[in-house]
Amino acid sequence: MNRSCDVLVIGGGPGGTPAAMALAQMGKSVLLVEAGSGLGGTCLFEGCIPSKIFRETAQRLRDIALADQFGIHLPHDLVQLDWHRVQARKRKILQQRSEAAARKVSQLKRLQLVFGRARLTAPQRAVIEPFEGENIEVSFKQCILATGSEPRALPVPGGDLPQVYSSDGILDIDHIPESLVVIGGGAIGIELAQIFQALGAKVTLMERGPRILGPVDEELALALEQHLISQGIRLIVNCSVRAVCEADEGLSVQYDLDEGGYDQIHATAVLSALGRQPRVQGLGLENAAVSVGDHGIVVDEALQTTTPDIYAVGDVIGQPMFAHWATAQALALARHLMGQPALFPKPEHNTATIYSSPELGMAGLTEAQAKAKGIEVGVARYDFSQDARAQITGYDSGMLKIVYNKTDHKVIGVHALVEGAADLMGEAALLVRAAVPLEVLASAIHPHPTLTESFVVAARAALAERR
Numbered sequence: 001m002n003r004s005c006d007v008l009v010i011g012g013g014p015g016g017t018p019a020a021m022a023l024a025q026m027g028k029s030v031l032l033v034e035a036g037s038g039l040g041g042t043c044l045f046e047g048c049i050p051s052k053i054f055r056e057t058a059q060r061l062r063d064i065a066l067a068d069q070f071g072i073h074l075p076h077d078l079v080q081l082d083w084h085r086v087q088a089r090k091r092k093i094l095q096q097r098s099e100a101a102a103r104k105v106s107q108l109k110r111l112q113l114v115f116g117r118a119r120l121t122a123p124q125r126a127v128i129e130p131f132e133g134e135n136i137e138v139s140f141k142q143c144i145l146a147t148g149s150e151p152r153a154l155p156v157p158g159g160d161l162p163q164v165y166s167s168d169g170i171l172d173i174d175h176i177p178e179s180l181v182v183i184g185g186g187a188i189g190i191e192l193a194q195i196f197q198a199l200g201a202k203v204t205l206m207e208r209g210p211r212i213l214g215p216v217d218e219e220l221a222l223a224l225e226q227h228l229i230s231q232g233i234r235l236i237v238n239c240s241v242r243a244v245c246e247a248d249e250g251l252s253v254q255y256d257l258d259e260g261g262y263d264q265i266h267a268t269a270v271l272s273a274l275g276r277q278p279r280v281q282g283l284g285l286e287n288a289a290v291s292v293g294d295h296g297i298v299v300d301e302a303l304q305t306t307t308p309d310i311y312a313v314g315d316v317i318g319q320p321m322f323a324h325w326a327t328a329q330a331l332a333l334a335r336h337l338m339g340q341p342a343l344f345p346k347p348e349h350n351t352a353t354i355y356s357s358p359e360l361g362m363a364g365l366t367e368a369q370a371k372a373k374g375i376e377v378g379v380a381r382y383d384f385s386q387d388a389r390a391q392i393t394g395y396d397s398g399m400l401k402i403v404y405n406k407t408d409h410k411v412i413g414v415h416a417l418v419e420g421a422a423d424l425m426g427e428a429a430l431l432v433r434a435a436v437p438l439e440v441l442a443s444a445i446h447p448h449p450t451l452t453e454s455f456v457v458a459a460r461a462a463l464a465e466r467r
């Protein structure tokens, strides 16, 4: 079977789906191909949503543990976790969201969705192997590659043992492991380590570097390490895993010590959280002369690959790997392909949350990144232990850092470690994107008692110090 379209979009995640929908709404004929069972990509099926659903259960357990403080006496032996119900709730939400996405797509006349695997065969041709029916030969004017990323394998002997899970695998696990070694102290490793600790596993977190969360503000990352330790997670840094072996009751993770020699830890399960790699295998990139570099598909500032009219967005072009980042790229690219002015997202405007406990939110540059750019940096601070809202909720530790340019007082970064930081990042994104001066921030009335007051108080304090 043959088909032609203006734009072929390969991958139906947070990059591909919004690009396809926006282009169809603006008048292009679009063919969207998705190799999974539904629309939503990693974000919906193996990433943002399922991990946060589990985190919510973990958070409820933490709340129950704090209940006494709130005058509620709950016998702890009455609290039981029904993991099968947690998994069932997850599946239901995933299905609802995937169906809702499919409904929205089906309302667009110019957009056709095919479930199957697509591969480029030439610079303006591809073949789709659908789940049902014969192969489809597609000719297109333009193509967007949005095939995302996949977990990196653990490259040591025993890294493929059945009790060694990737982040994909552990989200489908049918029990809470008695003990879990998490290898990798990045965002995914931290989130899942704290979730499984709260759900009842005894967790050890291993990180090769000297601290967790390498690119994150150092002060906040070190403060988060203290939270991990106080929650009962064993943290081992500066260690390099050399092998995973079957042991009497589970696995033994062997790791090299900085000072020489090696040690080992026993656990019933291992989570390999070494980060993700762009999904480029089997895409036929060589047939269309699309180059792949160390970090993923190579693109220019307008997201065009090394082949004219073939573009790429999202995880497949490398860091930062976030759903909102993929969508922002996709929407800018859609405008660009329509010949409209497009603001492609800039790394210095990115916003992200690590759903640790407490949450760690960041927008724009860290203090260190700003200094490395030669900016004269000031930092406005706030201590959440004095905060009314934080005291009321019982999650009353944490800090906010507003990084600003000392010459014009404009905000260039916001970093917060506090339960609720995720919801502070919307305002933080705007402060950074609009380069709001501290004077304006300090005069914007924020409601009391909310965590958002921290922005105003920090700005006022920083300005007062300068007088």
Ligand SMILES: Cc1cc2nc3c(=O)[nH]c(=O)nc-3n(C[C@H](O)[C@H](O)[C@H](O)COP(=O)(O)OP(=O)(O)OC[C@H]3O[C@@H](n4cnc5c(N)ncnc54)[C@H](O)[C@@H]3O)c2cc1C
Pocket (backbone or CB within 6 Å): 010, 011, 012, 013, 014, 015, 016, 033, 034, 035, 036, 040, 041, 042, 043, 044, 046, 047, 048, 049, 051, 116, 117, 118, 119, 146, 147, 148, 149, 167, 188, 279, 282, 283, 313, 314, 315, 316, 321, 322, 323, 324, 325, 326, 355
């Ligand atoms: C555990 C975990 C937690 C995360 N939490 C967050 C979070 O809280 N917030 C956040 O912003 N980000 C989070 N992320 C990252 C986020 O999921 C990704 O950045 C985002 O999904 C990337 O979107 P994408 O469209 O580029 O790729 P994907 O979402 O990976 O989508 C790519 C799609 O392409 C399809 N595909 C691949 N090859 C083909 C082919 N040949 N033909 C057709 N289809 C193909 C795949 O099936 C997939 O559906 C998390 C990730 C993980 C693993």
